[in-house]
Structure formats: C-alpha cells, structure tokens
Amino acid sequence: MSKAAAAFPRESDDEGRFVRQESAFRDQVWDRPAPGRYHLYVCKACPWAHRTMIVRELKGLGDVLAMTTVDPIRDERGWRFSEDAPDPLHGWSLLSEAYTATDPSFDARVTVPVLWDTEEGRVVNNESAEVLRMLNAWSDEGPDLLPDDLREEVEEVEDRVYDRVNNGVYKCGFASTQEAYEEAFDPLFAELDALDARLADSRYLVGGRLTEADVRLYTTLVRFDAVYFGHFKCNARRITDFPNLGPYLRDLFQHPGFGSTTDFDHIKRHYYVTHTSINPTQIVPKGPVLDLDAPHDRDRLGPRTV
Structure with missing residues (x-):
C-alpha cells in the first residue's frame, strides 16, 4: 500500500511509522529554586x-x-x-x-x-x-508522586503505557501507511484493556495512591474521546466505554489540579487545525459531549490522595 504524506517527515521511517524525536535539552535541577529563577x-x-x-x-x-x-x-x-x-x-x-x-x-x-x-x-x-x-x-506540598516504595512498579507501568498508549495514539495518528497504523492500533487497545482490568479493584494505578503514573496516563485519556478516537483513528472504543477507565478518568478530572488545567477548546483547536495532513479542511468538530463531572463511584476503592 502506498505511503501517505507524513505529518512530520523527519520523524517517519521507511515503513511509515512515526518515530518520535529525542528531547534535546536534559539538564536537571533537583533542589527547590528561588522564586523566579x-x-x-x-x-x-x-x-x-x-x-x-x-x-x-x-x-x-x-x-x-x-x-x-x-x-x-x-x-x-x-x-x-x-x-x-x-x-x-x-x-x-x-x-x-x-x-x-x-x-x-x-x-x-x-x-x-x-x-x-x-x-x-x-x-x-x-x-x-x-x-x-x-x-x-x-515541594513537599501535596502527594509525593514517586515514593521510594512504589518507584519500581511505577516505572514498569509507565514504560509500557508510554510505548503503547501515550505515544501509541501518535503512532496511530501519524502513521503514513496502513501497516504502520495497524501495528500501533492493536497494542494500544490491548494495553487499555489491561489498564481497565488493573483499575477494577484499585482507585489508582500503583499502590492505591496517586502517583506520576496516573498523571501521565490522564493527559492521554482526557484527550482520547475528544481527539484521538476520531482524528487519530483510535476508534475501537471510547474511554467512556470502558467500565473502569471511564470512571477513573472522571475521578481524576474531578481531582484538584487535573480538570482545572484541562482546556478542551485549546486541545481540539490544536489537533484539528494544526494537523492539516490529517484534517485538511481544518474543521473543528463540535462534539463529542463529555460529562467528566458525572459521578464515578471510585471512592469505594479507597481514599482520594490529593
């Protein structure tokens, strides 16, 4: 099958797979800085x-x-x-x-x-x-998102979720061949199924506590039904169709710091207007209707850790 124009040609291999570039600047600062630094x-x-x-x-x-x-x-x-x-x-x-x-x-x-x-x-x-x-x-304020006793498990979850879900939606959306798209599609939904099962008896991904693994998954899940399902052709199921991922997403959205930093106007305009190789008309869809303030019943699985 022929290869379509890639959204980012320098990040596309010969088989049409999206290959994300490495971040260029990697210095790290671990001590709390002075305000404004x-x-x-x-x-x-x-x-x-x-x-x-x-x-x-x-x-x-x-x-x-x-x-x-x-x-x-x-x-x-x-x-x-x-x-x-x-x-x-x-x-x-x-x-x-x-x-x-x-x-x-x-x-x-x-x-x-x-x-x-x-x-x-x-x-x-x-x-x-x-x-x-x-x-x-x-900062010592708020939850420790990477506690020592959970670090190994958090990183194991994150590695799998990054490859199959966080970056997986992009590997579907930016694929420029049918084969590359299907190669990314099946692992994406296999991992979403695994995550849904994992969340059946735990409020959070690791250790019953909010960790960075939840933060990293949330930012993909909250864009999924609004953008990735249609625009990136990740359309086997919506997040709201999963029995546990849907309530989990609503639970996180209602946590302090999550819903308040989520801007669907910016999200939808960016994807549908910017990616002209995928959406040449640049029409931004009015839907879907997302009721992320609806009840979630996740309190039964443990206390909120925010």
Missing part, C-alpha cells in the same frame, strides 16, 4: 506539557515557577506566542527563539514543555518526564 513554557493542548501543569498545581509551585502558555495553533515555524498571552520575559514571537538562544544550531521540531533558566538565559530541559520529576522534588 526558572520559567515554564507550556501549551494547554499538548499532553506532554499538560503533565507538568498538573504537577505544578499539585505541588503548590505557582509562586515559585511562573508559567506562560503558547498559542494552541502551531504552523511550520512551531509554537508561537499570542497577543493575549505574550512572552513576558523577552517579547519573543516564537518559542523557537528559546531553543536557538540556547543552541544556535538547533534545527529539529520545537516541543513543549520548556523549563527556562532566567539567570543563565537557556533551556534547562524540554523532556516532560524529567521536568515532572523535578517539580515533584521541589
């Missing part, structure tokens, strides 16, 4: 950036780490700032200016989140999994 750039539409937004709220870091949101519509120049939300530090028009200020030779895809060092004038880190852990370490 670092600045977080995010996009509300992006599930990877959304992780860090949630943890920033859960850990009470609003006064330590200021945050700027880029526009949800991205073009060939990458993420951009808007008149409604300008860059407060430099007056940049594009987030790529942070990348080239750090590395003038950078020529790959610009991603969010970005942790920016305001004193040294450089990107510290643009790998969401690492930024999430740094923010968890910066």
Whole structure:
C-alpha cells in the first residue's frame, strides 16, 4: 500500500511509522529554586506539557515557577506566542527563539514543555518526564508522586503505557501507511484493556495512591474521546466505554489540579487545525459531549490522595 504524506517527515521511517524525536535539552535541577529563577513554557493542548501543569498545581509551585502558555495553533515555524498571552520575559514571537538562544544550531521540531533558566538565559530541559520529576522534588506540598516504595512498579507501568498508549495514539495518528497504523492500533487497545482490568479493584494505578503514573496516563485519556478516537483513528472504543477507565478518568478530572488545567477548546483547536495532513479542511468538530463531572463511584476503592 502506498505511503501517505507524513505529518512530520523527519520523524517517519521507511515503513511509515512515526518515530518520535529525542528531547534535546536534559539538564536537571533537583533542589527547590528561588522564586523566579526558572520559567515554564507550556501549551494547554499538548499532553506532554499538560503533565507538568498538573504537577505544578499539585505541588503548590505557582509562586515559585511562573508559567506562560503558547498559542494552541502551531504552523511550520512551531509554537508561537499570542497577543493575549505574550512572552513576558523577552517579547519573543516564537518559542523557537528559546531553543536557538540556547543552541544556535538547533534545527529539529520545537516541543513543549520548556523549563527556562532566567539567570543563565537557556533551556534547562524540554523532556516532560524529567521536568515532572523535578517539580515533584521541589515541594513537599501535596502527594509525593514517586515514593521510594512504589518507584519500581511505577516505572514498569509507565514504560509500557508510554510505548503503547501515550505515544501509541501518535503512532496511530501519524502513521503514513496502513501497516504502520495497524501495528500501533492493536497494542494500544490491548494495553487499555489491561489498564481497565488493573483499575477494577484499585482507585489508582500503583499502590492505591496517586502517583506520576496516573498523571501521565490522564493527559492521554482526557484527550482520547475528544481527539484521538476520531482524528487519530483510535476508534475501537471510547474511554467512556470502558467500565473502569471511564470512571477513573472522571475521578481524576474531578481531582484538584487535573480538570482545572484541562482546556478542551485549546486541545481540539490544536489537533484539528494544526494537523492539516490529517484534517485538511481544518474543521473543528463540535462534539463529542463529555460529562467528566458525572459521578464515578471510585471512592469505594479507597481514599482520594490529593
């Protein structure tokens, strides 16, 4: 079968598989910084950036780490700032200016989140999994999202969920051959079935406590029915059709820090307008109706840990 135009040609292999690029900046800061030392750039539409937004709220870091949101519509120049939300530090028009200020030779895809060092004038880190852990370490407020006694199990769950679900939806959506799409589709729904079974008798993924594994899964699940089901052709079932994943998603949405950082307008406009190789008309669907404030009955499985 012929190969279609890839959404990101530099991240597509010869068989039409989406192969995500590696994050470029990987320095890490584990001690709580002085307020204003670092600045977080995010996009509300992006599930990877959304992780860090949630943890920033859960850990009470609003006064330590200021945050700027880029526009949800991205073009060939990458993420951009808007008149409604300008860059407060430099007056940049594009987030790529942070990348080239750090590395003038950078020529790959610009991603969010970005942790920016305001004193040294450089990107510290643009790998969401690492930024999430740094923010968890910066504050004792709220839950410890990576407790020592659960770390090994959390990481085992995350590795599988990342490959099959978090990145799996993208491997479906950005596949440029039928074979590559089907290769990603079956593991995605096999893993969703496994997660649904895992959540039948536990309120959270690991140890009956909220951990970073839940944060990382949430940002994919909350976009699934609105975007991935139709736009990315992940259409075997909706999350709301799963007996445990559906209530689990509603439970997390109603937790402090989760629903309050979820913006469906940004999410839907980003995916349906930006990915013109998938949706050339750029029409943003009005549906589906999502009732994430509905009862979930997850309290029967244990106490809320937020």
